[in-house]
Amino acid sequence: MTLRPIGILGGMGPEATILLQRKLVEAVPVSDDRDHIPLLIDMNPQVPSRIDHLIEGKGEDPGPTLAAMARRLQGAGAAALAMPCNTAHHYADAITDAVTVPLLNMVKLAADHAVSELGAGGCVGVLASPAVRRTRLFETALQARGLSIVWPTDSDRLLTAIRRIKVDGPSDDARETLRTASIALAKAGADLQLVACSEFSLIADGVADEVKAADTIDLLVHAIIEFSQIGYLSDAD
Structure with missing residues (x-):
């Protein structure tokens, strides 16, 4: 069985999409090129600004653009979709309504990781854009799992x-x-901090020393690998 291709809704921003690719390359033990995860990437920096739409209350709704990207990726053969932009997950329903393949949802992955690390009653700190906070995506997912x-x-x-x-790009001031x-x-x-902005994922080494932290991009990397490799590793044994 071959690895299943993953479609990436990218360009939000471009460096975050490249970071995801690099982390995927680094995370997979390989003996040949064919062992790497096959990706179909729609690198679209022209997705309407999530910050403008959510914080400034102006600009175009990104949902239709993301839905069109999702349809293109499914049409090109993607078995699942992933999106290395936390804020854009506010528009996840527009994506999933447009396709029949699953979206590996970074917010849900982060909430599942948090409850597995802390158990119900734990407290999670979120390092993210104010736009992410406004959407209440993390509140909804974390509180549903008994976390504050x-x-x-x-x-x-x-x-x-x-x-x-x-x-x-990354800078000492940003860190x-x-x-x-x-x-x-x-x-x-x-008790746990989530790096929940893909720009902050580029400077995740700036998180305070000796705190327990998880980067949502890293969680997405693990989910992509797991989904793509289902059936592949056992087939190779």
């Missing part, structure tokens, strides 16, 4: 860092912003 949630208080500074990373927020979450009682 805390957020950094300086959301404007985090949003500035995200926008700078999109323009200039310091992330570290400051991470320290604040630890002081607020977070």
